[in-house]
Amino acid sequence: MRKKICILSFSPIQQDARVLRQIKYMSTGFDLVVIGYGEVPLEYRNHPGVKWITIPDAKSNLFRKILSFLLLGLGKLSPAFFETWFWAKKEHRTALKHAISNPCNFYHANDWDMLPIGAKASQKSTAKLVFDAHEFAPLERSTFLFNFLNAPAIRYFLKKYSPQADASITVVRAIAEKLHDDFGLDPLIIMNASESSPIEPGRTRKDKIRLIHHGVANRDRKLENMIKTVALCDERYSLTFMLIDKQGHYLSELKGLAQKIAPGKVHFREAVPVRSIIAEISQYDIGLFILEHGNVFNNIVALPNKFFDFITAGLAVCIGPSPSMAELVEQYGFGIVVNTFDPSDIAAELNTLSVDQINSMRRASRKAANILNAENEIKKMVRLYQSF
Secondary structure (H helix, E strand, C coil): CCCEEEEEEEEEHHHCHHHHHHHHHHCCCCEEEEEEECCCCHHHCCCCCEEEEECCCCCCCHHHHHHHHHHHHHHCCCCHHHHHHHHCCHHHHHHHHHHHHCCCCEEEEECHHHHHHHHHHHHCCCCEEEEEECCCHHHCCCCHHHHHHHHHHHHHHHHHHHHHCCEEEECCHHHHHHHHHHHCCCCEECCCCCCCCCCCCCCCECCEEEEEEEEECCHHHCCHHHHHHHHHCCCCEEEEEEEECCCCHHHHHHHHHHHHHCCCCEEEEECCCHHHHHHHHCCCCEEEECCCCCCCHHHHCCCCHHHHHHHHCCCEEEECCCHHHHHHHHHHCCEEECCCCCHHHHHHHHHHCCHHHHHHHHHHHHHHCCCCCHHHHHHHHHHHHHHC
């Protein structure tokens, strides 16, 4: 009889590439129960080995925000209020109810907010608990409110529940080291590498070099810097954004800025499902990700899905001084690392590139993709579960 894993994630799973990869590769050797937000992806609607449980995403309102502020503030006086704050959320109680009523051999808690749920569910049986830290959650943001209210609560839950994990996972060495230093964990590193693709990208044209950036339209990432960059690039360059807009007005602001300072050089297109991203971006030449970190730890050490998507799609890569990404760019030679986040410096570097250099980087990406891929990374997770 196949063992069963309950995969827990408070994310719209059909847009969460890391969790989708877990489901795809683990479903070949295990039965799965998946608990999270959003619609069931088409390929899993009638999958015999995957039971999908959708949790209604509770919408925030003024009362809920005020109650959260109050309980988080009181939690600094007594941690019991942190527990009240956490379990007052209907989606948390619903996830726990489903996790307990679907007993499994393993609970796989994606991110800190599923850790208490996985811990309590595993306590009801002899199930093992695996904690997957996508980021170092206490340093997710640098705002005063987050540091004053949310970060202490997150540290409380990590300190209380992470010792119950039988194993832990994270995405990059710097986060693994931070989790070890702060919470005594020894995470297995499973990078956010994309699935291998048979797509053969075209060659870059001398007169038309196409930059691409995809992902969430997150104001904290200062996407406007990439518009300022292409505005300073020579006429060969254009930039396309393929963004998921979660912040409403920000995408409109980006479009307005593009029209003002780089008319005709910046294009916006609709986001595509995760499974279609590689095919879509392979039409471009250079993946651009300038992540000015603003002293946010997770931004400093970021090694995100989109970076690996660029590699798998056979694109050259252009980044700023982001150390985790820079380490791989320099090791495999598939891009350029600019030593500042200043748009003028980035544009100057891009303007020096010849088409032969870009095509050489693109070949290096395809070669690197033979190593930096989901198949190799997820094997580590399979071996972990088989070791229990």
